[in-house]
Amino acid sequence: MEEADTRALRADATRNRNQLLKAASRAFVSAGAEPSMRAIAREAGVGIATLYRHFPTRESLVDAVYRDQVVRLTDGARDLLAQLPPPAALRRWMDMFGDWIATKNGMLDTLLAMIESGEIAHAQTQTELLAAIDEILDAGRATGELRVDVTAEDVAASLIGIFTVAQPPEHAARASRLLNILMDGLRPTP
Template identity: 80%
Template sequence: MTEAETRAPRADATRNHDQLLAVATRVFASADTEPSMRAIARAAEVGIATLYRHFPTRESLVDAVYRGQVVRLTTGARELLDQLPPAAAMRRWMDLFGDWIATKNGMLDTLLAMIETGEIAHGQTRTELLAAITTILDAGHAADDLRRDVPAEDIAASLIGIFTVAPKPHREVLASRLLDLLMDGLRPPARR
């Protein structure tokens, strides 16, 4: 490797990359269908060449957004527990999950193709998300804030069901009501 290949990216390049990633995430989350790379560049107020310099293919952009959202969910569990009681952390985490689902909707075709080819390991993502839910559940059990008889898999399935019938952002009020109802069911009987 040459020195140029091993050097860390310049600060402005990192900032541009992060800004493009943030804009792409917002565009994917608000889209009903997959937006074009040109639409993402326009939303980021950069030329298409700048977008392609950071993300040479649609797949590389989708991969970066998807992985960023998974990291947000997995680290978000611990961060929320540092700030809130377990039940409140679980409810806020559910909102993060809804944001993740909404983001996936705007890149679904590409994402499914990448999962099918093995570019994205769907099983690994599932494992990471279930671990995040379990982290909150364990804290909730210790604080007697969440029921002990509900496994992480049931919560994940419930969340997928809720966001299937009440996708964000179109039905945010309905999704919020259903998430609150799910939370009521997760509290121990004495805390309802």
């Protein structure tokens, strides 16, 4: 009986942690300023003690959300390629990238301080994201559906530019239009 209780507790703890990550992501997107830890716990439907048990500091929560989203982006590239042709996978990945950028809005001060202090390795994240873009570009080049002269750095710079001038969710329609224009430019000319 004790082993079953331990497994249930672990499953419950995992569920709470996942709820907290999702709630924090939503709170960071919708917040103009960094939301309180109490607001994030409330959004997740858990008590503040549960939040602090999983994430003892704001920095540990920001780090977990940031890393979770980087994994979603890198794994997402492979998952999308398994389901969609390369151009469609890239376009869908661009939307995921926009969501990632939007999440940073409500955690920007903490995130910048963590990058500055070396707690988050920005260069490592950049390398991982560029590799994800390259994976999709390589697949598109192999099928002839994406231009061979475009680099992952070109795509990343374009995405940063687009999401700087058209940050979702307020400007989602504009961002979508600009991403579609970018995709048109990524297709080879006949």
